[in-house]
Amino acid sequence: MPQQQSLFDTSPPVWELDDAEQRRVARVVLSSGPAGEFDYLVPDQFADARKPEFLAEAGRRVSVPLGRGDRAVVGYCVDVSVTTTGGRKLKSLAGVLDASPLLSPRMLELGQWIADYYMTPLGQVLECILPAGVRGKAGTRETTLFSVPTKVAARLTTLELPEKQLAVLKVLAGSTKPLTMKQLMMRAECTSGPINTLRKKELIASRVERIDTDPLLDQEFTRRGPMTLNPAQVAALKSITAALDSRRPRTMLLHGVTGSGKTEVYIQAIEKVVSFGRQAIVLVPEISLTPQTVGRFRERFDRVAVLHSHQSDVERHRQWKRIASGDVQVVVGARSAIFAPTPHLGLVVIDEEHETSFKQDTAPRYHARDVALERTRMDKVPLVLGSATPSLETWQAAQSGQYELISMPDRVSNLPLPEVRAVDLRREEHRQGSRGAISRPLSQAMTVALADGGQVMLLLNRRGYSTHVQCPACGFALKCPDCDVSMVYHRQANHVVCHWCDRTEPPPTYCPDCKDANIRYGGFGTQKLEAEVAARFPNHPVLRMDTDSMRRPGSHEQALDSFRNGEVDILLGTQMIAKGLDFPNVTLVGVVNADTSLHFPDFRAAERTFHLVTQVAGRTGRGERGGRVLVQTLSPDHPAIVAAMNHDYEGFAASELPEREMLGYPPYGRMARLVIRGPVDKVTLAVGDDLAAKVREACREVRVIGPAPCTIAKLRNLFRYHILVVAPNRETLRTALAPLAGKLKLPEDVQWIVDIDPIDMM
Known part of the structure; x- marks a missing residue:
């Protein structure tokens, strides 16, 4: 191989062999450094099957010498064969790093497909497939677990103890498994004092084990049975079941309006998969991976693994090992969960398949949907793509017969879709009496909804307080010196930020060009919207959700819980509030500016706008009280806005696809x-x-x-x-x-x- 010769032919050979002599040769790709595959001789100590922990085989990482200086580098062994060396001068493996293969033959095959299709070196792809915690062999943490000895549990009712200690004992005795100190303190609503006292009295037993610390695993879920399906759900489940019974790869688009009960269909299909002794992978957008979503699966399945970006290396490694051992029934995760090492895969589901977060923005720039298509083809299992607003690529594939189309056109319990009305911001009467982001019609609708005991959601897909800083005297606009974008003012931290490179500076108090002191902070971000809402509705608690306010671990879940529990009346934020959330008491949704991304120089701009407006509109009308949606826009006649207001996905696709076809853009090219x-x-x-x-x-x-x-x-x-x-x-x-x-x-x-x-x- 030319790359190999240029690297190795000047190095002193470790082995000089006759052309006809056969040797065991490992083919290695490097995790960093030069691309390509390189051959290394396998020394006898790495070829002895009696010592499996040192065996060189495909799927393990190895240490190899590279270049003239024989620098030790890490690579992945992708093949081992006994072959003639052809007179080549080959170096030997320096070491085997893994006691067992980390990558199955199927994962190596999938990795090769990704490398070829996305034009990325295979070593870099394999580095992406394997989480850092798995590569680094991250261990678990030692934790003390408490339980009640049998002899103590037998005389629990006769013990005379202080109230707190007795409460601890009752909680612990009633638990089906040992509890950590944190879990026991939370459930008994006490400090560590009563627990430590009971330990000294030898009334509770303790032992130290290495366990995972995923907070989702600390929660106990009440098992629930299957829900009764409506006719559309029954038909959808029947189609998926037929695909499972066929034992052939089939791709199905489950096109159901928001609130049509797609998740219940997924779950009942997975229950059938699990009954076969097989496993399922469910991909959801990262933003939807909340305890509410995960909880729905844990209420129905005994063994659920979760993979997400906020896990530590230790947590991810433990989940990975559980999945690989076959101990897990369902894997729920974001984009990278498509690489979960399920030994008995039976079904893959991608919920909200249109979401752009399924596309990786760094090399390898794979799309989880396309990787799932290839993986299910290799494993000969069905793939279900679910969405109320499918990507046009997926929709066209379903229309052409490449995918099977399954429709669920109605909401569960026949609840009506919410009424959606446009507020034309070009009209003077809608702006009168309002200098802020909220028009008069939206303000009046909020007043009515709140007075009636309902909750309100407001979408504005722009962070910060003011989206641009400009001088009215000379026209100077404050831009990031390193990027060709406006800097955004954040009032809470009192600084201006570039949202692309994270450069932060103090806000200017006068124009840097003409020195005019009347510099203007214009445009609306979520921070300014929050301030306006708080001023207009001072008696109603307001909560903002964007990447600036949701930085702390668990803050996303806490915010949603407080809104669900009625502690907050008005929830406002960016697109993170638009998808996958179910709040029956939301009776009004306001889209503050539907044109944010409508006019971007991007052929998908209209599709993105349609998706966002339709999805956020779907957050209301999920209860018996119904709901309505107001969409503020300067383009009320745009086909994407009109179709979203009419809940007309097919109409939108019919207007958008001919233009794509004329230009040869995806899905027609x-x-x-x-x-x-x-x-x-x-x-x-x-x-x-x-x-x-x-x-x-x-x-x-x-x-x-x-x-x-x-x-x-x-x-x-x-x-x-x-x-x-x-x-x-x-x-x-x-x-x-x-x-x-x-x-x-x-x-x-x-x-x-x-x-x-x-x-x-x-």
Whole structure:
């Protein structure tokens, strides 16, 4: 292999072998450093099956010498074979790092598919598949567990103890499993004092074990039986059951309106999977991975594993081992849970499949939906994609017969969908009497809803207090010096922030250009909306949910619990409040600015707007009291806004898809986005021109757009250009990008990335 020769042919050989001699050779990919596969000889001590903990085999990590200096690096063994060396001079493995394979043959096969499709080195892909806690062998924490000895439990009613100590004993005796100190203190509502006293009296026993510390595991859930399904749910479950019985890979789109009971259908389908002794993976957007969501599965299944980004390495490692052992029935997680090492996979479900968070924004830039399609094809199991607003790629595949379409057009209990009305902000009467973000119609509707005992949700998909800082005298606008974007004022912390590079500065008190003191803080973010709502409705508690206010661990769950319990009357925030939440007492939803992303230079802008408005509208009308939605917009006639107000997904798709087809955009073609960035503008553009020329020369069947400045032309002090490559199919796109797959000679400090099937055009 040319890459291997250039690295190794000048190094002193460890083995010089005859062409005909056969040796055991390990094929290794590196987790960092040069791409490609490299062959190493397997010494006898790593080929002895009687010592499995030292055995070199596919799926284990190994230590290998690299380069002239034989620098020790970590790699993944992807194959071991007995073969002739062909006279090559090969180095030997230096060590085997894992006592057993971390990656199954199926995961290695899936990793290779990801590497090929997303043009990412296999070693980097395998590093992504394996969580850091698994690679680092993160241990569990030693924790003291308390229980009541049998002889003490037998005479519990005769013990004369202080009230607190007796309460501790009763809680502990009534628990089905030993409890940690924290769990016991919470349930007995006491401090550690009574517990320690009972230990000294030898009335409770303690032992030290290594256990996981996932707070979700500390909660006990009451088991619930299956719910009664309506006819549409029964038909949907029957279709999924037929796919399970066929034991063939089938992809189904479960298209159900918000509140139609899709989750119950998933759960009953998974119950059938579990009855076969198999496992299921359920992917949900990270933002929906709350105790409420996880709790619904733990109420129905004994052994549920959870994988999410807020887990420590220790927690993730323990969950990974439980899953790999086959001890888990259901894996619930965000994007990366598609790599869960289930040995007996029977079904994969992706809820809210349209969510952009299923696309990874760093290499490998995979989409969990497409990886799931490939994994279920390999494992010959069904895939269920669920959404009230499917991505147009998924919808078109269902319309063409590639996927099976399952419709659930009505809400459970035949509850009506909420009435949605547009507030045209171009009309003067809607702005009269309001200098803030809330129009008169929305303010009046909030007053009525709150007076009637209902709750209100307000969506504004912009963080901060003021979205731009500008001088009215000379027109100066405050921008980040490292990025081509406006800095946002945050009043609570009293600073201006760039939301792209996190640069923070004190707010200006006068114009830096003309020194005018009347600098203006304009635009509305969630902080300013919170202040306005609090001033208008002082007797109603307000809660803001955005990435600035939800930084502490558990803050997201606490906020939702307080709203669900009625402690908060008005919940406002960004898109994190728009999806997957069920609050029956919400009788009004207000979209403060539906145009936030409508006019972005992105062919998916209308689709994103339709998804967001439809999803947030679905948060109301889930109880007997019904609900209504007001959408403030400057574009009330835009097809995406009109379709969202009418709950008309099919109408939106019918208006949007012909335009996509005319331009050859997905789902009628394949696309790649190349982004080039560098510190010198002209040099970066020249590299972009060169890459675009290479693509055009490689394949005349593709359309190459650019290079052109990115929407954010400068980010973190680097100039940015992008190129869009549009091809009629996957094979043509691969041909066009083939010249970029090898090593490219680029000027120093200029970098480029390729994003296959891009979601973000910024």
